[in-house]
Amino acid sequence: MITRAAVVPHPPLLVPELVAGAAAETAPVRAATVAAAGKLPGPWVAVAVGGSGPATFVPPLSGTFLGYGVDVPVSLGGNEPPDPRLPLPVLVTAWLRERCAIEVSRVELVPPDLAPSDCVSFGQRLAAEDCGLLVLGDGSTRHGPRSPGANDERSGPFDDHVHALLAAADTDGLLALDPELARELGAQGRAAWQVLAGVPGPWRCASAEFFAPFGVGYHVAVWERP
Incomplete structure (x- = not known):
């Protein structure tokens, strides 16, 4: 039975070597993400959204962040040669x-x-x-002028709502999130969050935080059984 789950983002900026000029600015989301993941029991099953999905990745398996600018090798376990084609959520899971x-x-x-x-x-x-359930997914990419997508005034209320739902361990509310709105706002974590909401409870939230450096929303939360 899954007794604890962690919701974390999976941006490249989690890896300090990839954001050498902004390591300090991204430190809070990095620290919160590692802390949340560290509260999970092993072994982990990780769930994320990927354009190649549905797909399953099992160890032994290794990869590298070279495609994101720096050759930072990571492994899900084992000593396999790095596969340069691994999707970002798999790389971040290995890094964590x-x-x-x-x-x-x-x-x-x-x-x-x-x-x-x-x-x-x-x-x-x-x-x-x-297992411990690691749920990887980012919020909206449209928070303000620094965002990678065009600014969208709906992004703030959307991610505020998601944060409140995670903080309340509100599975019904998560399942009511509109897939089309999430898509328009670039919130690719929607499906992963709803997979978590599909795991039967009851649940309580032990912690929930929200960050938006560089105009992208990042949710970090830990759920556990009461």
Whole structure:
């Protein structure tokens, strides 16, 4: 049974070597992400959204952040030669694994357009596993003029709402998030959050934080059984 889950983002800026000029500005989200992941028991099952999903990645498996500017090697376990094609959520899971000294069972990527009902089914299938659940997904990419997408005034209320839902461990509220609105705002974490909401509770939130450096929303939360 899954007794604890962590919601974290998966941007390249988590890796200090990739943001040498902004390491201090990105330190808070980095520290919160590592701390949340470190509260999970092992082994981890990670769930994230990926354009190549559905797909499953299992160790032994290694990769590198070279495609994001610096050759920072990471591993899900084992000593395999680095695969330069690994998706970003898999690389970030491996990076977090190394910092938390934990075993990873696998990384599951789901499609970005996965319907809420299918997210629930996926979460229900995970529920019986004896693991820590790592849920990777970013919020809106449209927070203000520094954002990689065009500024959208709906981004603030959207991510405020997601933060409140995570802080309340509100599974019904997460499942009510509009996939189309999330897509328009660049919030690719929507499907992963809804997979978490599909894992039967009850749940309580131990901690929840929100960050938006460089105009992108990043949610960090830890859920546990009451």
